[in-house]
Amino acid sequence: MxxxxxxxxxxxxxxxxxxxxxxxxxxxxxxxxxxxxxxxxxxxxxxxxxxxxxxxxxxxxxxxxxxxxxxxxxxxxxxxxxxxxxxxxxxxxxxxxxxxxxxxxxxxxxxxxxxxxxxxxxxxxxxxxxxxxxxxNDVEAGKILAKSVFDKMGGKGNVVIVEGMIGQSAQVQRLEGIEATLKEYPDIKVIEQKTANWSRAEALSLVENWLTAHPDEIQGIIGENDEMAIGALEAVKGHGLDPKKIPIAGVDGVTDALLAVQRGEMMSTLQDxxxxxxxxxxxxxxxxxxxxxxxxxxxxxxxxxxxxxxxxxxxxxxxPWVPVTGENVEALLAMRKTQ
Incomplete structure (x- = not known):
């Protein structure tokens, strides 16, 4: 084969x-x-x-x-x-x-x-x-997601959470990790939280609605996977906002996420x-x-x-998870071209 x-x-x-x-x-x-x-x-x-x-x-x-x-x-x-x-x-x-x-x-x-x-x-x-x-470990992934966004926010402000398909283990356990990390950041407030079913298109629509409903109030976005984080990124850019000023994070290390990390527009963690x-x-x-x-x-x-x-x-x-960084993203993209 x-x-x-x-x-x-x-x-x-x-x-x-x-x-x-x-x-x-x-x-x-x-x-x-x-x-x-x-x-x-x-x-x-x-x-x-x-x-x-x-x-x-x-x-x-x-x-x-x-x-x-x-x-x-x-x-x-x-x-x-x-x-x-x-x-x-x-x-x-x-x-x-x-x-x-x-x-x-x-x-x-x-x-x-x-x-x-x-x-x-x-x-x-x-x-x-x-x-x-x-x-x-998806609980660990949720903690990595949340901490990366919260730290970029300076430990305070409003965040939205784009969840995966309800009832899947990754959705359940990543949310558990996010919620555990929220307890360590008392000045972070979740103002919206809803599923986008792992879908980039659904996340784009969802985050567009949130940005309209909460103008200038969203300081960070957590996507429980990269596809949804990329949808959120597209929504942020579509509203004329600078993604470098609104931290966005996802999980999986899909190709578009690696490219967005390379541009400094989002954060991702590679799932092997x-x-x-x-x-x-x-x-x-x-x-x-x-x-x-x-x-x-x-x-x-x-x-x-x-x-x-x-x-x-x-x-x-x-x-193990592999955090995607400016130092390793080029190598990960090169590896992806051979797959």
Whole structure:
């Protein structure tokens, strides 16, 4: 399989839905078969995640068959994809859930059927159902987001919070981190808070309305992901305001956010899609093949990475966040061009 897949190609694969799983079931019986049920293939971060999964060395060389399925931001769609993957006897599943609670039932069904499930990126509430999971600490992300904005505001003033899709683990946990940090800044006041569903367009409209309703009253903007932070940035610029005077922060390190950091217009923290996706492939293969499996992703200590592999036996692996700065943004943009 090619080392990278375009968003259009991924969407086409996902559009095949159950047919894509059926094709996978026809693969050589001796190849481990993994289905990755992801939130959506309509945002850059999820596409980066899927590209990274398809770039895993054992997927690229055909040793492993990987099918990536688009959950289309719908918990029922993901649940149906689980049932199909179970019936098609996939060896393991990787799950990036839409909803923190609705995702529990399909994982339980897979576990009951003897199919190991590896969590990646966003999580279900009952993480004990996973064989193992690899993610970044979203509570910590919320704290990083809030502190970066509050400090740029001088520790006082009015802030607005653009939330992700309500009920997703990243939305729940990033908000928890933001609220914990708010307690440390008594002179910061939240004057607006609402979801924009991880969408740049929705955030643009939302923040435009807030800027109209609160002229000259918004001193900082927190976006729970980069897409929404970029939408907020566009709204600020559309109102003729200087973004360098209204701190805006997001999370993920998508390309447009890196470029905005480079221009000094916003702040971002990179979420390592490569580590989360390829690490999940290794954990899935360890679940299938046992202790003899040797990991191939660069994230592990055996390959000079930052995480201890520990035989693939730990239930939770936490990928560090990478703050995007003026010093590292050029290197991150150069790396993005090769992905």
């Amino acid at each position: 090619a080392s990278t897949i375009t968003r259009r190609a991924l969407a086409a694969l996902a559009g095949a839905g159950i047919a894509a799983l059926a094709i996978g079931s026809a693969a050589a019986a001796d190849k481990p078969r993994i289905a990755a049920v992801v939130q959506s293939l309509d945002t850059e971060f999820n596409v980066l995640w899927a590209n990274a999964a398809n770039s895993h060395p054992l997927v690229k060389d055909g040793t492993v068959t990987l099918t990536v399925l688009d959950g289309r931001m719908d918990a029922l769609t993901q649940s149906n994809q689980f049932d199909t993957a179970i019936s098609e006897k996939y060896d393991a599943l990787i799950f990036v859930p839409v909803d923190i609670n609705a995702g529990n039932d399909p994982v339980q069904r897979a576990k009951d059927a003897g199919v190991p499930v590896i969590g990646s990126n966003t999580l279900i509430s009952n993480t004990d159902l996973y064989k193992s999971y690899i993610s970044s 899609a490569d580590a989360q996706a390829q690490g999940a492939i290794d954990l899935a293969l360890a679940a299938v093949q046992g202790e003899s499996y040797q990991p191939k992703a660069k994230v592990w200590d055996v390959n000079g990475g930052k995480l201890a592999w520990e035989g693939g036996k730990s239930q939770h692996y936490s990928v």
